Amino acid sequence: xxxxxxxxxxxxxxxxxxxxxxxxxxxxxxxxxxxxxxxxxxxxxxxxxxxxxxxxxxxxxxxxxxxxxxxxxxxxxxxxxxxxxxxxxxxxxxxxxxxxxxxxxxxxxxxxxxxxxxxxxxxxxxxxxxx
Numbered sequence: 001x002x003x004x005x006x007x008x009x010x011x012x013x014x015x016x017x018x019x020x021x022x023x024x025x026x027x028x029x030x031x032x033x034x035x036x037x038x039x040x041x042x043x044x045x046x047x048x049x050x051x052x053x054x055x056x057x058x059x060x061x062x063x064x065x066x067x068x069x070x071x072x073x074x075x076x077x078x079x080x081x082x083x084x085x086x087x088x089x090x091x092x093x094x095x096x097x098x099x100x101x102x103x104x105x106x107x108x109x110x111x112x113x114x115x116x117x118x119x120x121x122x123x124x125x126x127x128x129x130x131x
Contacts, residue, residue, distance in 0.1 A: 066121030
C-alpha cells in the first residue's frame with residue numbers, strides 16, 4: 001500500500017509574513033532561503049540518531065495548543081526540534097519572547113512552549129539520546 005513517509009513541509013498563514021519571517025529567523029534560527037522557505041535537514045539532528053517526526057490528533061477542546069489567538073482557537077501547533085532548550089529559552093527570555101513557565105521532561109526529550117508575535121503557541125522539543 002502507498003503511504004505517507006514523513007512531513008514534507010510546514011506552511012503557516014501570517015498577517016505580516018515579512019515581519020514573522022524575521023522573528024522566526026532571529027529567535028529560532030530558521031533562516032529563510034531565496035525560494036521563500038527554510039530547509040531543515042535530518043542530517044542536522046541533535047543528538048544523532050534521534051530523527052523522527054510525530055503526527056498526532058488532539059480532541060477539539062484541547063488546551064494543549066494554548067488559548068488560541070485573537071482570530072479564535074489555534075487549530076494546529078508546530079513542534080520544533082532544538083539542540084539546547086535551556087540556552088534557547090534563556091536567549092528568548094532576554095529578547096522578550098513570551099514563554100510559558102511550564103516545562104515537561106520525558107524519557108524521550110524535554111519540552112517548553114513559547115508564543116510568536118501573531119499569538120501562535122509553539123512547542124520546543126529537545127530530543128534525548130536513547131540509552
